[in-house]
Amino acid sequence: MKTFNVPVIYRSPLISAIKQQRKQQDRMKKDFTPTLLDFGPIRIQLARHFGFCYGVENAIEIAFRTVEENEGKRIFLLSEMIHNPQVNNDLLSRGVQFLMDTSGRQQIPWETLTADDIVIIPAFGTTLEIEAKLEAIGITPLQYNTTCPFVERVWNKAEQIAGKDYTVIVHGKPKHEETRATFSHSRHHTPTVVVKDMDQTHRLAAYILGTAPAEQFYEEFKGQYSEGFDVHQHLQRVGVVNQTTMLASETQAIADYIRQAIQQRYQLADEQVPERFADTRDTLCYATNDNQTAVTGMLEVPADLAIVVGGYNSSNTSHLVELCEEKLPTYFISSEEKLLSASELLHWDFHHHQELHSLQFLPAKEPVTILLTSGASCPDAIVEGVIRKLLSFYGLAHKVDEAVALFN
Numbered sequence: 208m209k210t211f212n213v214p215v216i217y218r219s220p221l222i223s224a225i226k227q228q229r230k231q232q233d234r235m236k237k238d239f240t241p242t243l244l245d246f247g248p249i250r251i252q253l254a255r256h257f258g259f260c261y262g263v264e265n266a267i268e269i270a271f272r273t274v275e276e277n278e279g280k281r282i283f284l285l286s287e288m289i290h291n292p293q294v295n296n297d298l299l300s301r302g303v304q305f306l307m308d309t310s311g312r313q314q315i316p317w318e319t320l321t322a323d324d325i326v327i328i329p330a331f332g333t334t335l336e337i338e339a340k341l342e343a344i345g346i347t348p349l350q351y352n353t354t355c356p357f358v359e360r361v362w363n364k365a366e367q368i369a370g371k372d373y374t375v376i377v378h379g380k381p382k383h384e385e386t387r388a389t390f391s392h393s394r395h396h397t398p399t400v401v402v403k404d405m406d407q408t409h410r411l412a413a414y415i416l417g418t419a420p421a422e423q424f425y426e427e428f429k430g431q432y433s434e435g436f437d438v439h440q441h442l443q444r445v446g447v448v449n450q451t452t453m454l455a456s457e458t459q460a461i462a463d464y465i466r467q468a469i470q471q472r473y474q475l476a477d478e479q480v481p482e483r484f485a486d487t488r489d490t491l492c493y494a495t496n497d498n499q500t501a502v503t504g505m506l507e508v509p510a511d512l513a514i515v516v517g518g519y520n521s522s523n524t525s526h527l528v529e530l531c532e533e534k535l536p537t538y539f540i541s542s543e544e545k546l547l548s549a550s551e552l553l554h555w556d557f558h559h560h561q562e563l564h565s566l567q568f569l570p571a572k573e574p575v576t577i578l579l580t581s582g583a584s585c586p587d588a589i590v591e592g593v594i595r596k597l598l599s600f601y602g603l604a605h606k607v608d609e610a611v612a613l614f615n
Contacts, residue, residue, distance in 0.1 A: 211264035214271060217294070217586035221594070221607055222258065224614035226587075229255060236497065239504030241578070244594070244610060248573040248601050251594060252508050254580035256501040258587045260494030262355025263289050266330035269353045273327060274301045281324045283315065285337065286384055288329045288353060289584040290521035292541060303327075309520055310382055320344050328352040331384035332359070334391035357492035358385055361448050362392040368446040368485040369397030376411070376465060377401045378458050379450030381431050383522060386450045393448070394433035398441040401431040408461045412468035415442045445469065446485025451492040452523035452583070454530075455499050458491060494583045495523055502530045502580055510576040512568065513537040516593055517582030519555045519562075524582025528557060531578065538568060543592035549600035569600070 225242050232238070233255075241252040259267075266288055274282060286307045287295050299305075306315050306326070320326070322345025332354040341348040365375045375393045379386030381401050393399040402408050410427060413419035421438040447462040469475070469484045506513075513531040517524030519541055531537040538554040540546065545553045551566050569575055577597065581590050591607065598604045 209261075211268040212272075213259070213264050213267050214297075216297075217259070217267070217588050219587035219591035221591050221611050221614070222587035224611050225253065228614045239501050241501075241505040241508055245574075246598060246601070246603050246606050246610075248575065249597060249603070250574045250576045251597070252505055252510060252576060252578050254498070254501040254505045254578070256494070256497040257580040258583070258585055258590065260492065260583040262330050262357055262492065262494070263584050266353035266355070267294065269351065270298060270303075270327055271301075273325060273351050274298070274303060277325055282327065283320070283324060284327045285329055285333055286311070286331075287520075288327065290518040290524075290582075291584040291586070292518055293586060293589065294584070309384060311384070311387065317344065320346065322346060325351055328354055329384065330355045330358070332362075332388035332392075333384075334388050335395055336391060354388075355451070355492070357451050357494075358388070361389055361451060361490045364487055364490055365389065365393040365399075365446075365448050366396050368487060369393070371485065373397065373444045373446045373485045374441045375399045376445050376447045376461075377449065378408075378447060378453055378461050379403065380522060383450060385452070385522075389448070389450065390433075398436050399433045400428060400436065402461065403431075405457065405461060405464070408464050411442075412464060414438050415445075415465070415468045416472050443473075444483045444485075446487045448487050448490045450522065451490065452495050452521075452526065453491065454526040455491050455496055462487070495526075498523065498527060498580070498583060499530060502527050505578050505580065506531065506534045508576075508578070510535060510578045511570050511572075512575075513578040513580075514593065515539050515580055515582070516590055517541065517585040519557065521582045521584055524585070525557045527580055527582060531580075535578075536568070538565070540593070542589050543596035546593065546596045546600075 239255045241254050244251040244253060270288055282303050283306050284303055286305055286309050304315060307313055317340055326341055326346050330353050338348040375397055377389055379401055381403055386401060390399055390401055402411055414424050424438045447465055449458045466484045470480055473483055513535055515528045515531060528537055528539045540554050549569055552568050553562055553564055556563050595604050595607050598606055
């Protein structure tokens with residue numbers, strides 16, 4: 208796989224050494240057991256896969272190279288390039304400006320842009336409507352394009368099944384930048400509707416089955432369906448794609464549920480199902496799959512708590528938290544700065560969108576075993592920072608440098 212020129216400030220000697228050793232030992236990626244870092248009174252079980260993915264590294268390389276090669280020019284990002292505060296702040300410190308926030312609210316008016324300005328498309332991609340706005344200004348929209356190839360693969364899949372007259376159902380968070388982009392690209396080719404979770408899937412299935420009055424659909428799914436969507440006509444042949452960072456098991460369950468509804472509605476034998484339900488297979492990216500599977504493997508190891516590191520608005524990170532929360536106390540932090548002391552920390556409750564202040568998160572026992580992972584947009588340097596901070600509570604921060612030698 209291609210390697211990228213990512214700023215060294217995001218790298219970690221320890222994490223790089225561990226990942227390289229695990230890769231050499233398991234080139235086929237069949238071993239999802241965690242890596243044990245045994246420091247005596249504290250033991251850290253590090254997930255097999257975590258951190259920067261292909262799409263994130265690609266985006267970082269393009270964005271930083273764009274800044275370096277265009278000194279003196281005004282450079283804008285449509286919104287956050289990835290959902291990691293450190294990376295976005297580094298770009299802001301280099302003079303890059305955000306045109307919109309992550310919800311799509313305008314920060315800088317379009318009319319202030321000129322054809323001489325540079326606009327970087329973030330890793331999530333963007334809508335066809337925004338591409339048209341940029342072209343109207345005289346800016347080539349895809350000249351500085353960091354859209355993840357796996358996001359583009361979803362767009363291609365939607366276009367492919369649209370060509371066979373299927374309606375596209377997108378499993379994603381309706382307000383997320385990637386889902387907005389996928390919805391825009393898909394609805395250009397075929398009727399499209401977004402479902403955010405299994406509850407909405409149950410409701411959509413009721414319209415497929417004809418057990419819910421069609422007129423309710425338009426209010427219930429307001430803002431989540433394409434213009435001209437006809438409940439009676441456009442739910443007869445469907446295919447499911449997704450926001451690439453969703454929980455894999457949920458996407459599969461949603462596709463299975465829709466498939467069953469279609470089969471029931473039209474009384475289809477198994478071999479007839481493809482006539483009305485497209486084979487989209489899995490449109491999650493490889494990193495989302497690997498990271499979620501690695502968490503599942505990590506959770507098989509006995510532990511006292513889990514720490515998940517990443518941006519608080521990161522979808523893929525929140526799903527790792529979700530998996531961990533099912534098994535043991537889990538703390539979602541954005542960096543080592545959230546670890547205030549051995550007895551207190553600040554952490555994010557993504558269910559209620561609030562930062563919590565918790566006490567006694569480390570149990571009074573030895574050894575303490577901690578499961579540790581991070582999202583696909585989190586630099587390895589931050590994960591190492593978390594390890595160092597945890598070790599400092601035991602007077603063992605110097606052991607990190609010794610650990611590097613063990614894996615080299």
